[in-house]
Amino acid sequence: xxxxxxxxxxxxxxxxxxxxxxxxxxxxxxxxxxxxxxxxxxxxxxxxxxxxxxxxxxxxxxxxxxxxxxxxxxxxxxxxxxxxxxxxxxxxxxxxxxxxxxxxxxxxxxxxxxxxxxxxxxx
Amino acid sequence: xxxxxxxxxxxxxxxxxxxxxxxxxxxxxxxxxxxxxxxxxxxxxxxxxxxxxxxxxxxxxxxxxxxxxxxxxxxxxxxxxxxxxxxxxxxxxxxxxxxxxxxxxxxxxxxxxxxxxxxxxxx
DNA sequence: CGGTATCCACGGGGATACTG
DNA sequence: CAGTATCCCCGTGGATACCG
Numbered sequence: 382x383x384x385x386x387x388x389x390x391x392x393x394x395x396x397x398x399x400x401x402x403x404x405x406x407x408x409x410x411x412x413x414x415x416x417x418x419x420x421x422x423x424x425x426x427x428x429x430x431x432x433x434x435x436x437x438x439x440x441x442x443x444x445x446x447x448x449x450x451x452x453x454x455x456x457x458x459x460x461x462x463x464x465x466x467x468x469x470x471x472x473x474x475x476x477x478x479x480x481x482x483x484x485x486x487x488x489x490x491x492x493x494x495x496x497x498x499x500x501x502x503x504x
Numbered sequence: 505x506x507x508x509x510x511x512x513x514x515x516x517x518x519x520x521x522x523x524x525x526x527x528x529x530x531x532x533x534x535x536x537x538x539x540x541x542x543x544x545x546x547x548x549x550x551x552x553x554x555x556x557x558x559x560x561x562x563x564x565x566x567x568x569x570x571x572x573x574x575x576x577x578x579x580x581x582x583x584x585x586x587x588x589x590x591x592x593x594x595x596x597x598x599x600x601x602x603x604x605x606x607x608x609x610x611x612x613x614x615x616x617x618x619x620x621x622x623x624x625x626x627x
Numbered sequence: 628c629g630g631t632a633t634c635c636a637c638g639g640g641g642a643t644a645c646t647g
Numbered sequence: 648c649a650g651t652a653t654c655c656c657c658g659t660g661g662a663t664a665c666c667g
Contacts, residue, residue, distance in 0.1 A: 387551070389533075413511040422648070423648065433642070434649075435651075437650090448621075454649095469614075479599060490592055491571065494570055545628075580628095581628090583629055
């Protein structure tokens with residue numbers, strides 16, 4: 382971690398896998414919703430205000446595929462499905478919260494930078 | 505940082521600013537290229553294999569706008585422009601390297617998760 | 628040298644409606 | 648309840664050509 386001088390290191394760490402859907406809109410939010418326990422499909426839709434079932438399914442499938450969540454389906458009627466965060470997912474969530482915390486900690490700097498840029502380019 | 509229970513925390517930390525272009529394809533790579541000193545436009549194009557001038561300009565402008573890089577233009581002929589990482593940009597780079605390191609550290613887990621998913625869904 | 632100008636491809640994501 | 652099925656929008660980013 383001390384010699385990462387090649388920008389190619391961000392190519393999914395060497396193109397070993399395809400894209401990992403970490404920086405997308407929903408993965409982080411889903412992991413947050415799961416951090417305190419299992420949640421059902423419909424339960425997830427509440428805090429994830431505005432997400433459509435199609436997009437939620439896509440996001441959950443991708444997270445399941447990469448091992449961030451586990452899907453538990455109970456063949457009842459009506460059907461019941463619960464999603465659970467894995468250790469890997471919890472570990473990833475920690476990294477994501479760090480990034481989020483960075484933004485929060487530097488909000489005023491970001492705002493000032495944007496204003497300064499506007500002032501500079503207003504000419 | 506211990507009570508981030510609302511997934512809305514990822515909405516750019518509250519929609520105070522517009523999108524901050526942190527998770528895009530080029531910002532991290534650019535900051536890596538600048539970490540050891542100022543670089544000129546054409547110098548950046550070398551390690552950033554394949555980037556077109558248009559996209560490099562867009563990315564640099566966004567990074568400048570958010571205060572991650574500084575642009576130093578010298579009105580000579582032929583023109584010379586140097587880009588320099590700021591303290592804020594260096595701080596962000598640290599976070600990005602952490603995320604990258606996480607992926608590297610969990611590569612085998614990711615690969616195994618994908619294979620397991622394929623095996624499960626092959627039915 | 629350090630960009631602009633145009634055009635275009637693609638994938639994430641949203642809206643709406645329907646189903647086992 | 649837990650999804651599918653369609654259709655569509657838009658932003659990132661790539662290709663190519665041109666300019667002061």
